[in-house]
Amino acid sequence: xxxxxxxxxxxETREALGETTLVVDPARLVxxxxxxxxxxxxxxxxxxxxxxxxxxxxxxxxxxIGTASGRNLNxxxxxxxxxxxxxxxxxxxxxxxxLRVGDEPVRLRVQVxxxxxxxxxxxxxxxxxxxxxxxEAWDMMGVPFDGHPNLVRILMxxxxxxxxxxxxxxLGGEPVRFSDED
Amino acid sequence: xxxxxxxxxxxxxxxxxxxxxILEVDPEKHSLEDILxxxxxxxHPSTHGVLRLVxxxxxxxxxxxxxxxGYLHxxxxxxxxxxxxxxxxxxxxxxxxxxxxxxxxLYVLAxxxxxxxxxxxxxxxxxxxxxxxxxxHSHLVWLGTSALEIGAISLxxxxxxxxxxxxxxxxxxxxxxxxxxxxxxxxxxxxLPPGFSPEARKFCESMPKSVDEYEAILDRNAIWLERxxxxxxxxxxxxxxxxxxxxxxxxxxxxxxxxxxxxYLAYDEVEFDVxxxxxxxxxxxxxxxxxxMRQSVRIIRQCLDRLDETEGEPWIADDRKVVLxxxxxxxxxxxxxxxxFKIVTEGFTVPEGEVYVVIESPRxxxxxxxxxxxxxxxxxxxxxxxxxxxxxxTATVVQECLIADLVAVAGSLDPVMGDADx
Numbered sequence: 001x002x003x004x005x006x007x008x009x010x011x012e013t014r015e016a017l018g019e020t021t022l023v024v025d026p027a028r029l030v031x032x033x034x035x036x037x038x039x040x041x042x043x044x045x046x047x048x049x050x051x052x053x054x055x056x057x058x059x060x061x062x063x064x065i066g067t068a069s070g071r072n073l074n075x076x077x078x079x080x081x082x083x084x085x086x087x088x089x090x091x092x093x094x095x096x097x098x099l100r101v102g103d104e105p106v107r108l109r110v111q112v113x114x115x116x117x118x119x120x121x122x123x124x125x126x127x128x129x130x131x132x133x134x135x136e137a138w139d140m141m142g143v144p145f146d147g148h149p150n151l152v153r154i155l156m157x158x159x160x161x162x163x164x165x166x167x168x169x170x171l172g173g174e175p176v177r178f179s180d181e182d
Numbered sequence: 183x184x185x186x187x188x189x190x191x192x193x194x195x196x197x198x199x200x201x202x203x204i205l206e207v208d209p210e211k212h213s214l215e216d217i218l219x220x221x222x223x224x225x226h227p228s229t230h231g232v233l234r235l236v237x238x239x240x241x242x243x244x245x246x247x248x249x250x251x252g253y254l255h256x257x258x259x260x261x262x263x264x265x266x267x268x269x270x271x272x273x274x275x276x277x278x279x280x281x282x283x284x285x286x287x288l289y290v291l292a293x294x295x296x297x298x299x300x301x302x303x304x305x306x307x308x309x310x311x312x313x314x315x316x317x318x319h320s321h322l323v324w325l326g327t328s329a330l331e332i333g334a335i336s337l338x339x340x341x342x343x344x345x346x347x348x349x350x351x352x353x354x355x356x357x358x359x360x361x362x363x364x365x366x367x368x369x370x371x372x373x374l375p376p377g378f379s380p381e382a383r384k385f386c387e388s389m390p391k392s393v394d395e396y397e398a399i400l401d402r403n404a405i406w407l408e409r410x411x412x413x414x415x416x417x418x419x420x421x422x423x424x425x426x427x428x429x430x431x432x433x434x435x436x437x438x439x440x441x442x443x444x445x446y447l448a449y450d451e452v453e454f455d456v457x458x459x460x461x462x463x464x465x466x467x468x469x470x471x472x473x474x475m476r477q478s479v480r481i482i483r484q485c486l487d488r489l490d491e492t493e494g495e496p497w498i499a500d501d502r503k504v505v506l507x508x509x510x511x512x513x514x515x516x517x518x519x520x521x522x523f524k525i526v527t528e529g530f531t532v533p534e535g536e537v538y539v540v541i542e543s544p545r546x547x548x549x550x551x552x553x554x555x556x557x558x559x560x561x562x563x564x565x566x567x568x569x570x571x572x573x574x575x576t577a578t579v580v581q582e583c584l585i586a587d588l589v590a591v592a593g594s595l596d597p598v599m600g601d602a603d604x
Contacts, residue, residue: 017295017537043422046540047566049551056555085534085555097538097549097566101422101436105443109538128202129425132574140259149200155252155603164260171264 004040004108008032019109021095026112026120033096033110033126042098042108045123048133049095050141053088054167089113092143094120114143122148140165191417191434191462196578197424205577207238207246216240222588224253230327231599235576235592242584249576254603262563266529267293267367270560275361277565278601280323282361283316283352284543285565285601290365291446292539292550296532297367299499303448304492305369310447311382311485312355312364313541314478318389319348320544321471325396328468328593332409337399344392347385354378367530368505369498379486386486389479393472400468410465414579414591417462424578425571428546429470429596435460440542452484464594504530529558545569545596569601 004013004020009028014021024032036042090113098108112120122145123130134145135154142163145151153160162169198205207217222235232253238246258277262270274289275282287309294301326341349359355374356362364371400406416426421434431438439456441449457473459466498505506525507518524530534556540549549566572595579591 016535017298019536019538021536045425046547047538047549047551047564049538049562049564049566051553051562051564053561056561095536095538095551097551099540099547101438107444107538107540124200124202127425128197128423129571129574131202132570136570150204153252155255157252164257169260171260 004036006039007035019107021109021111023111023113026114026118029110029112030121030123030126033123036098036108036110037126040108041100041102044099044101045127045129045133046097046099046107047095048130048137049097050137050143050165051093051095052141052165052167053091053093056088057085090115090118092116092118092141094137094143096123116142117144119144119146121146122151124148139163142166191415195420195423196415196417196581197420198577202424203249203574203577205244205247205581207240211245217245220585224250230593230597233573233592233597233599233602235588237585237588239585242586244580244583244585244588247577247580249573251570251573251599251602254599256600256604258604259563259565263560266558267532267560268525268529270563271365271367272361272363275363276600277604278543278545278548278567278569278598279360280598280601281316281320281544281548283312283365284320284541284548286361286363286365287313288539288541288543288548288550288565289563290367291541292537292552293367293532295537295539296535296552296554297504298533299368299501299504301369301499302496304373304489304495304497306448307485307488307492308355308370308374308497309365310449310452311482311489312352313447314481314485315348315351315382315385317478317544318475319345321475322348324471324544324593324596325468328590328596329400329406331589331593332406334400334403334406337396340392340396340399344389347388351378351382351385354381366498366505368501369496373497374489379490382482382486386479386483390476393475397472407465409587409590410463410468410594412461412463412465413583413587414464414467414594415462415581416575416579418460420578421462421575424575426546426575427568427571428542428544429467429474430546430572430575432457433459433466433470434462440540440547444540446541449481452481454478454481464590467594467596531556531558532560540566543568545572545598545601547571565601565604567601567604569595569597569599570604573597573602 008031009025010022011025012023092114094112096110100106122134134148137143138151139153139155218239220237222237224232224234234250236248237244258273262273275286278285322341322345326338329337352362353359356364416434418434418436421431437458442456454477457470459469502521507521511518532554534554536553538551540547545568548568551564553562555561
């Protein structure tokens with residue numbers, strides 16, 4: 001806990017499974033990252049991972065996702081969760097996986113929570129490696145990054161609609177071109 | 183960790199500004215009328231897959247570059263969310279199809295961390311032996327294709343001959359040559375067959391000789407040296423800023439290997455050296471790859487010794503809620519049949535939580551971020567792909583290059599497009 005004392009904007013510090021997570025106020029993210037890079041030596045941005053928590057804690061079952069025409073194992077009565085997971089503060093989380101490449105290597109996760117459409121500042125000024133990671137988070141999850149100089153799609157085609165990794169984006173939901181239905 | 187004293191590859195930083203991954207044509211240096219913009223890829227024999235480079239050429243010199251990826255995006259992460267933990271393991275090796283075992287291992291290690299399950303020693307040694315075999319496999323594919331692209335055609339056949347022997351070993355262990363799904367949550371799918379160790383030892387005898395031969399072919403080849411030395415420069419500082427890892431980082435003078443610096447599996451119990459070079463050019467990346475193959479053989483030998491010692495010990499954890507019961511029990515035990523049925527149909531559940539597990543894959547820092555809500559399917563799967571990060575360095579390393587160097591430089595980043603695009 002005290003190890004990361006003084007990091008600006010920290011809302012919560014979590015220790016779980018041997019990993020430390022700092023939940024940071026999105027408005028002070030860049031400030032916190034600068035501090036961690038300069039004061040704590042986190043010189044390596046390993047990854048930026050966005051996650052969508054829409055429908056978190058609702059009924060879930062293993063096997064197949066039901067389709068309009070097919071079977072639906074999500075019906076009540078099939079196996080659900082053993083217990084309801086702890087609620088999340090907002091819909092999206094963006095996790096910055098930091099690494100100190102040095103004599104005392106350590107990993108740290110900095111996390112911000114965002115609503116749909118809420119932007120967070122780009123960390124390119126801190127670590128240039130954030131460029132594509134942020135573009136991917138935008139492309140796949142629709143998380144906008146303020147101040148990113150080139151925030152365009154990276155994996156999907158430029159004219160793609162929607163953000164495929166969102167939970168409300170259906171699996172197999174892309175239109176099939178040149179099919180009989182057109 | 184130490185950064186070797188650099189021979190001053192270049193002054194300051196070369197990372198372009200404001201977009202770190204796009205090299206814009208400098209209008210002061212180049213008259214814009216002379217600039218020719220060329221599409222290099224996505225379908226080009228020397229792009230290691232479907233990488234597209236939009237290159238601005240001033241004569242033969244590269245004045246601007248932009249890497250465009252996504253042509254091999256297959257939605258692995260989305261698909262894995264829809265499958266049970268048990269089934270989604272199948273997807274992991276297909277993400278990076280050249281280091282298939284490393285990816286499978288990474289994903290399973292992440293699940294095991296969430297589960298808190300203990301893996302038997304024998305399984306760990308087998309996983310390590312296969313991981314190092316996979317590293318040699320990946321480096322051989324890299325060596326063969328990269329050399330082929332800059333004209334050393336014969337090497338491709340030699341490298342793929344050795345690669346085939348590795349795939350034979352994988353076939354022996356898991357039944358298939360690639361994408362074995364041999365690593366299971368809790369251990370291995372089956373014990374290693376009795377003939378595996380002698381065959382692997384034979385390979386360990388021949389492989390170092392092969393590496394010597396490769397170096398004999400390349401190291402005194404004037405064309406090879408001319409085309410790789412001093413080309414595609416990347417300083418240690420820029421490499422760290424651009425999150426480069428693996429051979430990219432070690433060829434720039436940073437002595438950093440997760441197997442040494444943050445050991446996982448049982449890498450802290452084996453002896454090996456981390457090769458580091460400091461010129462940060464294509465040639466040094468090639469040297470790192472060659473030395474790593476030798477070191478991998480050293481590790482495999484030690485793993486095989488431990489595997490021989492642990493002969494007959496369990497190779498998968500004894501946890502009936504997660505691990506399939508032994509096949510023969512299904513005929514006699516009702517409980518085993520129920521467990522088998524439940525795991526195969528519904529899958530096992532994984533406690534709520536999030537983890538980020540990283541291993542040193544052949545390409546460097548390969549990470550897996552997992553979120554579980556306590557159910558039988560992953561809530562979120564994310565792979566930190568080393569190829570994706572490596573391609574971010576394109577705009578930095580191609581500076582002062584000619585169009586012909588581009589082939590050597592792009593190859594030296596060792597991108598696997600399945601890994602970059604997922």
